[in-house]
Amino acid sequence: MKETLLKIRDLTIGHKGKPLCSGICFDICKGDCIMLCGANGSGKTTLLKALTAMSEDIVMIPTGIPKTGGFTLKEFVRIGCYRQTDMGGRLSVQDEKTLDNALHQLGISHIADQDISTLSDGEFQKAGIASALVRKASILLLDEPTAFLDAENRIAVLRTLRELCDGSGTAVIFSTHDLHDGRNAATKVCAIGADGIFRSSEDDMDGVIGSIFRRNETRNRK
């Protein structure tokens, strides 16, 4: 029996006062690797942002972070740990050790001193994940982490996320339009269907994915 980190019950999300999706119910357990899918504008990012606001242990990595040159990968990870660093942007000795471990765990320690403008999109995505690990996130949210990535980098990032869940017990929720690769990496699927109904399942993942294409289907909430 997996330890439940967060129980979401009857959550309604919306934008500028207009509800996008209501009746959202699902559990986030330790080690879960959850794929969140749905059409553009269905409310995936809004849901992730709503979850971020629930606890400081929930860390979200947005999509499309500009790769500003003039910073090494390690400096970027430190910058991402804004609340943990002192006024000069330095981490404590303990957090520096956590940072080194995170880089090692994600397989990017060999490029720690490389300028981020020279990194591939996949490596840069992993740097963002490393900063979330240093922030000791128990639940990690990624908004379309595989967008703009080629097949090789897409699989590498998804594999890293799954290894993170299996290895350290961190729960990961990632939104994606890449249904095939995302399904392979996930242990659970959540979808905001074409009918605006939220569904989630560990057992019938394909059925839940199918709901984003079908209208007028009965609810099957977990």
Next chain:
Amino acid sequence: MKSRRNTIACISGICILAVMVIADLFCGGSADFEIMSRLRAPRTVTALLAGAALALSGAQMQSIFRNPLADPHIMGVSAGASLGAAVATMVGGPAAGSGISTALAAFIGAACSAMIILAVSRKFRHAATLLIFGIMLGFIVNAIVSILQFTTDAESLKIFYSWSAGSFSTSTWPQIFIMLGAVIIGSAIAFSSRKGLDIILFGDEFAEMAGADTSRIRLSALMSCCIMTGAATAFCGPLGFAGIVAPHIARAAFGTSAHRTVLPATLMTGAIISIGADLISQLSPAPVPIASTMALVGIPIILYILIKKPVL
């Protein structure tokens, strides 16, 4: 290897600055104490402080607007300061154009422009649109200054014309101390928010998700810009381009965008550029206004930046 590069860049910068300061102090020939303390030293110190103030303002504006061409001059903040200084000089008469009231009026003018820029900056998604807005704002403010010129007396107009050409030689020691105070306060604000200036370079969404208050970072950076630009513009005239060029040279020399390095490096580079412009003005056969020298030196570098890193 990076620390060795930083050490070399730092020592080189200090040496260049020291040579420039000595050259600027002694370029007239005579080393008479009276001439030195009353004329040359105030001029050199003014150039140093004005360059540092404008460059540090430019570095902060480039970061908060994530725009390599942002600086107080282009974004209309200097124009706002000019309007404030013009109002103080023309309405208050020649006596008002020399002290803290001018600096205060210039600060208020700069702050008004900066607040307008800040208010519209979130509406423009493209960097070029904000630049164009800043340029247009500058035109409008300069048009108001022109109207003021028509309504003032000949004496105030003469003072305003010589001020608008830019000069480091008209500052008195009390004015220099006001500028020094502005640079100290502005630098302190900038250095205290260096961590925020770093994270804002990676976008508002990333910064806010990491727990940074982007509005507060922008406000404190603009406050610092207004204090420094207001003082420099009030006493030296509307000087442009040092604010754009200096941060780029600093980043290239030190090979980093981290503000803990970029801010002090920009301060030093701005001072070097400003004293260099003053030296060129002094050594030229005919008197050349500082604003023109700055433009002649700065604009080719800006054009080079545009070609290398197009933003339009």
